Amino acid sequence: MLNLSLSNQQLTNIANQYGTPVYVYHAEKIAEQYKNLTTAFAGQDVKIFYACKALTNINILKHLKQLGSNVDCSSINEVKLALHAGFPPDRVVYTSNGIAFSEIEEAQSLGVHINIDSLSNLEKFGKKYGHTYPVGIRLRPNIMAGGNLKISTGHDKSKFGIPIDQINDLLRIIEETDLFIEGLHIHTGSEIKDVEVFIQGIEVLFELIPLFKELAFIDLGGGFKVPYRKGDHQTDITHLAQKVGEAFANHPNPNGRPLQVWFEPGKYLVSGSGYLITQVNVMKQTNATHFVSVNSGFNHLIRPMFYDSYHQITNLSNPEGEEKHYSVVGNICETDTFAWDRKLHEVREGDYLVFANAGAYGFEMSSNFNSRFKPAEVLVKDETFHLIRRRDKFEDLLNNQIEVL
Ligand code: LLP
Numbered sequence: 001m002l003n004l005s006l007s008n009q010q011l012t013n014i015a016n017q018y019g020t021p022v023y024v025y026h027a028e029k030i031a032e033q034y035k036n037l038t039t040a041f042a043g044q045d046v047k048i049f050y051a052c053k054a055l056t057n058i059n060i061l062k063h064l065k066q067l068g069s070n071v072d073c074s075s076i077n078e079v080k081l082a083l084h085a086g087f088p089p090d091r092v093v094y095t096s097n098g099i100a101f102s103e104i105e106e107a108q109s110l111g112v113h114i115n116i117d118s119l120s121n122l123e124k125f126g127k128k129y130g131h132t133y134p135v136g137i138r139l140r141p142n143i144m145a146g147g148n149l150k151i152s153t154g155h156d157k158s159k160f161g162i163p164i165d166q167i168n169d170l171l172r173i174i175e176e177t178d179l180f181i182e183g184l185h186i187h188t189g190s191e192i193k194d195v196e197v198f199i200q201g202i203e204v205l206f207e208l209i210p211l212f213k214e215l216a217f218i219d220l221g222g223g224f225k226v227p228y229r230k231g232d233h234q235t236d237i238t239h240l241a242q243k244v245g246e247a248f249a250n251h252p253n254p255n256g257r258p259l260q261v262w263f264e265p266g267k268y269l270v271s272g273s274g275y276l277i278t279q280v281n282v283m284k285q286t287n288a289t290h291f292v293s294v295n296s297g298f299n300h301l302i303r304p305m306f307y308d309s310y311h312q313i314t315n316l317s318n319p320e321g322e323e324k325h326y327s328v329v330g331n332i333c334e335t336d337t338f339a340w341d342r343k344l345h346e347v348r349e350g351d352y353l354v355f356a357n358a359g360a361y362g363f364e365m366s367s368n369f370n371s372r373f374k375p376a377e378v379l380v381k382d383e384t385f386h387l388i389r390r391r392d393k394f395e396d397l398l399n400n401q402i403e404v405l
Helices: 008-018 027-040 058-067 076-084 101-110 119-129 164-177 195-211 237-250 267-273 303-307 394-398
Strands: 022-026 046-051 070-073 092-095 113-116 135-140 181-185 217-219 260-263 274-285 290-294 313-315 323-329 337-345 352-355 376-381 384-389
Touching: 008 022, 008 274, 008 352, 008 376, 008 384, 022 027, 022 267, 027 046, 027 058, 027 237, 027 267, 027 376, 058 070, 058 076, 058 376, 058 384, 070 076, 076 092, 076 101, 092 135, 101 113, 101 119, 113 119, 113 181, 119 135, 119 164, 135 164, 135 195, 164 195, 181 195, 195 217, 195 237, 267 274, 303 337, 313 337
Parallel strands: 022 376, 046 070, 046 260, 070 092, 092 113, 113 135, 135 181, 181 217, 217 260, 290 323
Antiparallel strands: 022 274, 274 290, 274 352, 313 352, 323 337, 376 384
Protein backbone atom coordinates (compact mmCIF):
# COMPACT_ATOMS: atom_id res chain seq x y z
CA MET A 1 0.00 0.00 0.00
CA LEU A 2 1.08 3.59 -0.62
CA ASN A 3 1.99 5.46 2.52
CA LEU A 4 -0.71 8.05 3.08
CA SER A 5 0.42 11.39 4.48
CA LEU A 6 -2.64 11.68 6.73
CA SER A 7 -3.52 9.01 9.27
CA ASN A 8 -6.68 6.90 9.22
CA GLN A 9 -7.69 8.66 12.42
CA GLN A 10 -7.32 12.15 10.93
CA LEU A 11 -9.30 11.14 7.84
CA THR A 12 -11.99 9.50 9.96
CA ASN A 13 -12.26 12.61 12.14
CA ILE A 14 -12.69 14.76 9.05
CA ALA A 15 -15.42 12.47 7.71
CA ASN A 16 -17.19 12.57 11.08
CA GLN A 17 -16.89 16.33 11.34
CA TYR A 18 -17.73 17.42 7.79
CA GLY A 19 -19.71 14.48 6.42
CA THR A 20 -19.03 12.61 3.20
CA PRO A 21 -18.21 12.68 0.36
CA VAL A 22 -15.43 15.09 1.19
CA TYR A 23 -12.17 16.03 -0.51
CA VAL A 24 -9.21 16.51 1.81
CA TYR A 25 -5.88 18.17 0.95
CA HIS A 26 -2.74 18.06 3.04
CA ALA A 27 -0.80 21.34 2.91
CA GLU A 28 2.46 19.88 4.21
CA LYS A 29 2.46 17.18 1.54
CA ILE A 30 2.16 19.87 -1.15
CA ALA A 31 5.03 21.74 0.51
CA GLU A 32 7.12 18.56 0.52
CA GLN A 33 6.54 18.01 -3.20
CA TYR A 34 7.38 21.63 -3.98
CA LYS A 35 10.55 21.33 -1.91
CA ASN A 36 11.55 18.13 -3.75
CA LEU A 37 11.47 20.06 -7.00
CA THR A 38 13.32 23.14 -5.80
CA THR A 39 15.95 21.02 -4.06
CA ALA A 40 16.51 18.89 -7.16
CA PHE A 41 16.94 21.96 -9.35
CA ALA A 42 18.92 24.03 -6.83
CA GLY A 43 21.77 25.80 -8.58
CA GLN A 44 19.93 25.92 -11.92
CA ASP A 45 17.89 28.84 -13.18
CA VAL A 46 14.62 26.92 -13.01
CA LYS A 47 11.16 28.28 -12.20
CA ILE A 48 8.19 26.16 -11.14
CA PHE A 49 4.73 27.16 -12.37
CA TYR A 50 1.98 25.16 -10.65
CA ALA A 51 -0.46 23.96 -13.35
CA CYS A 52 -3.51 25.04 -11.44
CA LYS A 53 -5.97 23.21 -13.70
CA ALA A 54 -5.24 20.29 -11.37
CA LEU A 55 -6.86 22.02 -8.40
CA THR A 56 -7.89 25.66 -8.22
CA ASN A 57 -9.28 26.06 -4.74
CA ILE A 58 -8.14 29.56 -3.81
CA ASN A 59 -6.49 28.32 -0.62
CA ILE A 60 -4.37 25.87 -2.59
CA LEU A 61 -3.31 28.71 -4.87
CA LYS A 62 -2.44 30.89 -1.88
CA HIS A 63 -0.54 28.05 -0.27
CA LEU A 64 1.57 27.52 -3.39
CA LYS A 65 2.15 31.24 -3.69
CA GLN A 66 3.43 31.31 -0.12
CA LEU A 67 5.72 28.40 -0.91
CA GLY A 68 7.26 30.51 -3.68
CA SER A 69 5.70 28.80 -6.67
CA ASN A 70 4.54 30.57 -9.82
CA VAL A 71 1.36 29.50 -11.54
CA ASP A 72 0.40 28.15 -14.98
CA CYS A 73 -3.16 28.77 -16.19
CA SER A 74 -5.26 27.22 -18.92
CA SER A 75 -8.10 29.75 -19.06
CA ILE A 76 -8.60 33.42 -18.43
CA ASN A 77 -10.61 32.56 -15.34
CA GLU A 78 -7.69 30.61 -13.93
CA VAL A 79 -5.57 33.70 -14.60
CA LYS A 80 -8.06 35.80 -12.64
CA LEU A 81 -8.15 33.27 -9.81
CA ALA A 82 -4.35 33.34 -9.65
CA LEU A 83 -4.33 37.15 -9.50
CA HIS A 84 -7.09 36.99 -6.88
CA ALA A 85 -4.89 34.66 -4.85
CA GLY A 86 -2.25 37.39 -4.89
CA PHE A 87 0.19 36.17 -7.54
CA PRO A 88 1.77 39.19 -9.21
CA PRO A 89 1.24 39.07 -13.00
CA ASP A 90 4.86 38.24 -13.75
CA ARG A 91 4.47 35.02 -11.73
CA VAL A 92 1.57 33.90 -13.91
CA VAL A 93 1.74 32.24 -17.32
CA TYR A 94 -1.32 31.64 -19.43
CA THR A 95 -0.62 28.67 -21.71
CA SER A 96 -3.48 29.01 -24.13
CA ASN A 97 -4.96 26.40 -26.41
CA GLY A 98 -7.51 27.08 -29.12
CA ILE A 99 -8.91 30.13 -27.37
CA ALA A 100 -10.63 33.24 -28.70
CA PHE A 101 -8.24 36.11 -29.37
CA SER A 102 -10.29 38.29 -27.02
CA GLU A 103 -9.03 36.13 -24.12
CA ILE A 104 -5.46 36.73 -25.17
CA GLU A 105 -6.18 40.46 -25.27
CA GLU A 106 -7.58 40.24 -21.77
CA ALA A 107 -4.55 38.31 -20.54
CA GLN A 108 -2.32 40.96 -22.11
CA SER A 109 -4.23 43.71 -20.32
CA LEU A 110 -3.68 41.85 -17.04
CA GLY A 111 0.07 41.80 -17.69
CA VAL A 112 0.69 38.05 -17.40
CA HIS A 113 3.00 35.90 -19.53
CA ILE A 114 1.20 34.30 -22.46
CA ASN A 115 2.12 31.22 -24.47
CA ILE A 116 0.28 31.28 -27.80
CA ASP A 117 -0.47 27.99 -29.53
CA SER A 118 -1.68 28.85 -33.03
CA LEU A 119 -0.33 30.74 -36.02
CA SER A 120 -3.69 32.48 -36.28
CA ASN A 121 -3.63 33.97 -32.78
CA LEU A 122 0.07 34.70 -33.04
CA GLU A 123 -0.48 36.73 -36.18
CA LYS A 124 -3.33 38.66 -34.55
CA PHE A 125 -1.14 39.28 -31.53
CA GLY A 126 1.72 40.48 -33.69
CA LYS A 127 -0.50 42.82 -35.67
CA LYS A 128 -1.94 44.34 -32.52
CA TYR A 129 1.06 44.50 -30.19
CA GLY A 130 4.08 44.17 -32.48
CA HIS A 131 7.21 44.31 -30.39
CA THR A 132 5.62 45.96 -27.36
CA TYR A 133 4.60 42.84 -25.40
CA PRO A 134 6.81 39.75 -25.11
CA VAL A 135 5.12 36.46 -25.79
CA GLY A 136 5.89 32.73 -25.66
CA ILE A 137 5.13 30.20 -28.38
CA ARG A 138 3.66 26.82 -27.63
CA LEU A 139 5.18 24.34 -30.05
CA ARG A 140 4.17 20.81 -30.90
CA PRO A 141 7.40 18.84 -30.97
CA ASN A 142 5.86 15.69 -32.51
CA ILE A 143 6.88 13.50 -29.59
CA MET A 144 4.60 10.72 -28.33
CA ALA A 145 4.57 10.74 -24.53
CA GLY A 146 2.27 10.38 -21.54
CA GLY A 147 0.34 7.72 -19.67
CA ASN A 148 -2.34 7.20 -22.33
CA LEU A 149 -3.56 8.77 -25.57
CA LYS A 150 -6.13 10.97 -23.82
CA ILE A 151 -3.37 12.73 -21.92
CA SER A 152 -0.75 12.80 -24.70
CA THR A 153 -0.38 16.24 -26.20
CA GLY A 154 2.88 16.49 -28.11
CA HIS A 155 2.42 13.89 -30.87
CA ASP A 156 1.89 14.55 -34.56
CA LYS A 157 -1.91 14.21 -34.44
CA SER A 158 -2.36 16.39 -31.38
CA LYS A 159 -4.29 19.65 -31.53
CA PHE A 160 -1.89 21.32 -29.11
CA GLY A 161 0.74 23.83 -30.12
CA ILE A 162 2.17 24.98 -33.41
CA PRO A 163 3.64 21.98 -35.23
CA ILE A 164 7.40 22.40 -35.59
CA ASP A 165 7.07 21.52 -39.26
CA GLN A 166 5.36 24.90 -39.69
CA ILE A 167 8.44 26.73 -38.48
CA ASN A 168 8.83 28.70 -41.71
CA ASP A 169 5.31 30.12 -41.48
CA LEU A 170 5.97 30.90 -37.85
CA LEU A 171 9.18 32.78 -38.63
CA ARG A 172 7.47 34.69 -41.41
CA ILE A 173 4.74 35.90 -39.05
CA ILE A 174 7.29 36.89 -36.44
CA GLU A 175 9.26 38.88 -38.95
CA GLU A 176 6.29 40.52 -40.62
CA THR A 177 4.70 41.63 -37.37
CA ASP A 178 7.92 42.27 -35.44
CA LEU A 179 6.90 39.98 -32.56
CA PHE A 180 8.97 39.86 -29.37
CA ILE A 181 9.37 36.12 -28.62
CA GLU A 182 10.42 35.64 -25.01
CA GLY A 183 9.89 31.90 -24.66
CA LEU A 184 9.43 28.53 -26.33
CA HIS A 185 7.01 26.10 -24.74
CA ILE A 186 6.33 22.41 -25.12
CA HIS A 187 4.16 20.07 -23.05
CA THR A 188 4.13 16.52 -24.37
CA GLY A 189 1.71 14.84 -21.98
CA SER A 190 0.81 13.84 -18.46
CA GLU A 191 2.31 10.95 -16.45
CA ILE A 192 5.64 10.90 -18.26
CA LYS A 193 7.85 8.62 -16.22
CA ASP A 194 10.75 8.53 -18.65
CA VAL A 195 13.17 11.42 -18.13
CA GLU A 196 14.47 10.91 -21.68
CA VAL A 197 11.20 12.33 -23.04
CA PHE A 198 12.00 15.71 -21.51
CA ILE A 199 15.52 15.55 -22.90
CA GLN A 200 14.15 14.66 -26.35
CA GLY A 201 11.96 17.78 -26.09
CA ILE A 202 14.96 19.91 -25.16
CA GLU A 203 16.91 18.50 -28.11
CA VAL A 204 14.08 19.54 -30.46
CA LEU A 205 14.16 23.02 -28.97
CA PHE A 206 17.93 23.31 -29.28
CA GLU A 207 17.48 23.20 -33.05
CA LEU A 208 15.16 26.19 -32.89
CA ILE A 209 16.67 28.33 -30.14
CA PRO A 210 19.23 30.02 -32.43
CA LEU A 211 16.35 31.34 -34.55
CA PHE A 212 14.96 33.43 -31.68
CA LYS A 213 17.23 36.25 -30.66
CA GLU A 214 15.32 37.55 -27.64
CA LEU A 215 14.51 34.33 -25.82
CA ALA A 216 14.46 34.46 -22.04
CA PHE A 217 12.99 31.07 -21.16
CA ILE A 218 12.31 27.53 -22.29
CA ASP A 219 9.10 26.13 -20.83
CA LEU A 220 9.09 22.34 -20.70
CA GLY A 221 5.50 22.00 -19.42
CA GLY A 222 4.39 19.53 -16.77
CA GLY A 223 3.59 15.84 -16.83
CA PHE A 224 5.72 14.30 -14.07
CA LYS A 225 4.40 10.86 -13.17
CA VAL A 226 3.37 10.23 -9.58
CA PRO A 227 2.98 6.85 -7.84
CA TYR A 228 -0.54 5.45 -7.53
CA ARG A 229 0.43 2.21 -5.82
CA LYS A 230 3.35 0.93 -3.85
CA GLY A 231 6.38 0.38 -6.05
CA ASP A 232 4.85 2.38 -8.91
CA HIS A 233 7.20 4.15 -11.29
CA GLN A 234 7.46 7.87 -10.92
CA THR A 235 9.50 10.52 -12.67
CA ASP A 236 12.93 10.59 -11.06
CA ILE A 237 13.14 14.33 -10.44
CA THR A 238 16.77 14.28 -9.28
CA HIS A 239 17.77 12.44 -12.45
CA LEU A 240 15.68 14.84 -14.52
CA ALA A 241 17.38 17.84 -12.91
CA GLN A 242 20.80 16.36 -13.58
CA LYS A 243 19.94 15.62 -17.24
CA VAL A 244 18.42 19.06 -17.82
CA GLY A 245 21.49 20.68 -16.27
CA GLU A 246 23.78 18.64 -18.52
CA ALA A 247 21.76 19.32 -21.64
CA PHE A 248 21.92 23.07 -21.17
CA ALA A 249 25.59 22.96 -20.19
CA ASN A 250 26.38 21.11 -23.41
CA HIS A 251 24.39 23.53 -25.54
CA PRO A 252 25.17 27.00 -24.34
CA ASN A 253 22.60 29.42 -25.64
CA PRO A 254 23.91 30.74 -28.93
CA ASN A 255 22.19 34.07 -28.32
CA GLY A 256 24.55 34.66 -25.45
CA ARG A 257 21.80 35.04 -22.85
CA PRO A 258 21.40 32.34 -20.22
CA LEU A 259 17.99 30.76 -20.67
CA GLN A 260 15.70 30.16 -17.74
CA VAL A 261 13.94 26.78 -17.65
CA TRP A 262 10.31 26.63 -16.63
CA PHE A 263 8.24 23.62 -15.59
CA GLU A 264 4.47 23.43 -15.09
CA PRO A 265 3.72 20.48 -12.81
CA GLY A 266 0.15 19.85 -11.73
CA LYS A 267 -0.13 16.25 -10.54
CA TYR A 268 3.34 16.22 -9.03
CA LEU A 269 2.45 19.02 -6.64
CA VAL A 270 -1.06 18.07 -5.57
CA SER A 271 -2.06 14.53 -6.59
CA GLY A 272 -0.69 12.71 -3.56
CA SER A 273 -1.82 15.42 -1.15
CA GLY A 274 -5.50 14.75 -1.86
CA TYR A 275 -8.08 12.25 -0.62
CA LEU A 276 -11.72 11.63 -1.41
CA ILE A 277 -13.55 10.12 1.56
CA THR A 278 -16.79 8.36 0.74
CA GLN A 279 -19.22 6.25 2.73
CA VAL A 280 -20.65 2.86 1.79
CA ASN A 281 -24.37 3.06 1.01
CA VAL A 282 -25.11 -0.50 -0.06
CA MET A 283 -23.43 -3.92 -0.25
CA LYS A 284 -24.68 -6.14 -3.07
CA GLN A 285 -23.50 -9.70 -3.64
CA THR A 286 -24.00 -10.92 -7.23
CA ASN A 287 -22.79 -13.87 -9.28
CA ALA A 288 -20.11 -11.69 -10.84
CA THR A 289 -18.78 -9.79 -7.88
CA HIS A 290 -19.47 -8.30 -4.48
CA PHE A 291 -20.45 -4.68 -5.14
CA VAL A 292 -19.74 -1.88 -2.72
CA SER A 293 -21.79 1.22 -3.64
CA VAL A 294 -20.40 4.41 -2.19
CA ASN A 295 -22.06 7.81 -1.94
CA SER A 296 -20.08 9.17 -4.88
CA GLY A 297 -19.45 8.37 -8.54
CA PHE A 298 -17.85 9.81 -11.65
CA ASN A 299 -19.63 13.03 -10.83
CA HIS A 300 -16.98 13.45 -8.11
CA LEU A 301 -13.95 11.47 -9.28
CA ILE A 302 -13.98 10.70 -12.98
CA ARG A 303 -10.37 9.58 -13.41
CA PRO A 304 -10.90 5.80 -12.98
CA MET A 305 -13.68 5.78 -15.59
CA PHE A 306 -12.17 8.30 -18.00
CA TYR A 307 -8.51 7.32 -17.93
CA ASP A 308 -8.67 3.84 -16.33
CA SER A 309 -6.59 5.34 -13.57
CA TYR A 310 -5.86 3.41 -10.41
CA HIS A 311 -6.66 5.00 -7.06
CA GLN A 312 -5.74 3.14 -3.92
CA ILE A 313 -8.80 2.56 -1.73
CA THR A 314 -8.56 2.08 2.03
CA ASN A 315 -11.32 1.06 4.39
CA LEU A 316 -10.89 3.58 7.18
CA SER A 317 -13.55 1.97 9.34
CA ASN A 318 -12.26 -1.59 9.48
CA PRO A 319 -8.49 -1.50 8.96
CA GLU A 320 -7.94 -4.86 10.68
CA GLY A 321 -10.84 -6.63 8.94
CA GLU A 322 -10.26 -9.78 6.90
CA GLU A 323 -9.22 -8.99 3.32
CA LYS A 324 -11.78 -9.87 0.64
CA HIS A 325 -12.43 -8.95 -2.98
CA TYR A 326 -14.94 -6.25 -3.86
CA SER A 327 -15.92 -4.04 -6.77
CA VAL A 328 -16.31 -0.45 -5.70
CA VAL A 329 -18.91 1.51 -7.66
CA GLY A 330 -20.74 4.80 -7.36
CA ASN A 331 -24.40 5.64 -6.93
CA ILE A 332 -25.14 7.44 -10.17
CA CYS A 333 -27.28 6.15 -13.01
CA GLU A 334 -24.44 4.86 -15.18
CA THR A 335 -21.73 2.30 -14.85
CA ASP A 336 -19.23 4.10 -12.69
CA THR A 337 -16.74 1.53 -11.49
CA PHE A 338 -13.99 2.90 -9.30
CA ALA A 339 -12.30 -0.48 -8.90
CA TRP A 340 -13.11 -4.00 -10.04
CA ASP A 341 -12.25 -7.01 -7.89
CA ARG A 342 -10.13 -5.01 -5.46
CA LYS A 343 -8.83 -6.52 -2.23
CA LEU A 344 -10.07 -4.48 0.75
CA HIS A 345 -10.39 -5.06 4.46
CA GLU A 346 -13.90 -6.37 5.05
CA VAL A 347 -16.39 -3.72 4.00
CA ARG A 348 -19.71 -3.10 5.74
CA GLU A 349 -22.49 -0.63 5.00
CA GLY A 350 -21.63 2.69 6.63
CA ASP A 351 -17.85 2.22 6.40
CA TYR A 352 -15.69 5.08 5.19
CA LEU A 353 -13.66 4.30 2.08
CA VAL A 354 -10.93 6.75 1.11
CA PHE A 355 -9.48 7.17 -2.38
CA ALA A 356 -5.83 8.25 -2.60
CA ASN A 357 -4.24 10.49 -5.25
CA ALA A 358 -7.40 12.56 -5.38
CA GLY A 359 -5.71 15.98 -5.23
CA ALA A 360 -5.18 16.47 -8.97
CA TYR A 361 -8.08 16.51 -11.42
CA GLY A 362 -10.43 15.18 -8.74
CA PHE A 363 -12.68 17.93 -7.43
CA GLU A 364 -11.59 20.02 -10.38
CA MET A 365 -13.28 17.68 -12.86
CA SER A 366 -16.36 17.07 -10.72
CA SER A 367 -19.88 17.93 -11.82
CA ASN A 368 -23.45 18.04 -10.59
CA PHE A 369 -24.52 15.11 -12.79
CA ASN A 370 -27.71 13.48 -11.47
CA SER A 371 -28.27 16.75 -9.60
CA ARG A 372 -26.02 15.54 -6.85
CA PHE A 373 -24.04 17.94 -4.74
CA LYS A 374 -20.36 18.55 -5.27
CA PRO A 375 -18.39 17.47 -2.19
CA ALA A 376 -17.01 19.76 0.47
CA GLU A 377 -13.26 20.42 0.54
CA VAL A 378 -11.11 20.46 3.66
CA LEU A 379 -7.51 21.61 3.99
CA VAL A 380 -5.30 20.11 6.70
CA LYS A 381 -2.54 22.54 7.64
CA ASP A 382 -0.44 22.38 10.80
CA GLU A 383 -2.68 19.49 11.96
CA THR A 384 -5.70 21.81 11.86
CA PHE A 385 -8.75 21.16 9.68
CA HIS A 386 -10.09 24.07 7.63
CA LEU A 387 -13.28 23.85 5.61
CA ILE A 388 -12.29 25.50 2.31
CA ARG A 389 -15.49 24.83 0.36
CA ARG A 390 -18.85 23.98 1.78
CA ARG A 391 -20.78 21.12 0.25
CA ASP A 392 -23.38 22.26 -2.31
CA LYS A 393 -26.84 22.97 -0.99
CA PHE A 394 -30.10 22.35 -2.80
CA GLU A 395 -30.36 26.06 -3.74
CA ASP A 396 -27.02 25.80 -5.56
CA LEU A 397 -28.64 23.48 -8.08
CA LEU A 398 -31.16 26.16 -9.00
CA ASN A 399 -28.80 29.07 -8.62
CA ASN A 400 -28.18 29.98 -12.25
CA GLN A 401 -31.42 28.69 -13.62
CA ILE A 402 -34.08 31.11 -14.80
CA GLU A 403 -37.59 29.80 -14.27
CA VAL A 404 -39.65 30.98 -17.21
CA LEU A 405 -42.51 28.52 -16.92
N1 LLP B 1 1.04 22.30 -18.71
C1 LLP B 1 0.14 22.13 -19.69
C2 LLP B 1 0.21 23.00 -20.86
C3 LLP B 1 -0.85 21.13 -19.58
O1 LLP B 1 -1.73 20.97 -20.56
C4 LLP B 1 -0.90 20.33 -18.42
C5 LLP B 1 -1.93 19.30 -18.26
C6 LLP B 1 0.06 20.54 -17.41
C7 LLP B 1 1.01 21.54 -17.60
C8 LLP B 1 0.08 19.76 -16.13
O2 LLP B 1 0.24 18.39 -16.34
P1 LLP B 1 0.47 17.42 -15.07
O3 LLP B 1 1.78 17.83 -14.46
O4 LLP B 1 -0.66 17.63 -14.14
O5 LLP B 1 0.51 16.06 -15.63
N2 LLP B 1 -7.07 15.21 -16.35
C9 LLP B 1 -5.97 14.33 -16.69
C10 LLP B 1 -4.69 15.09 -16.91
C11 LLP B 1 -4.81 16.10 -18.03
C12 LLP B 1 -3.64 17.01 -18.10
C13 LLP B 1 -3.91 18.16 -19.02
N3 LLP B 1 -2.82 19.07 -19.12
C14 LLP B 1 -5.81 13.30 -15.57
O6 LLP B 1 -6.55 13.38 -14.61
O7 LLP B 1 -4.97 12.42 -15.68
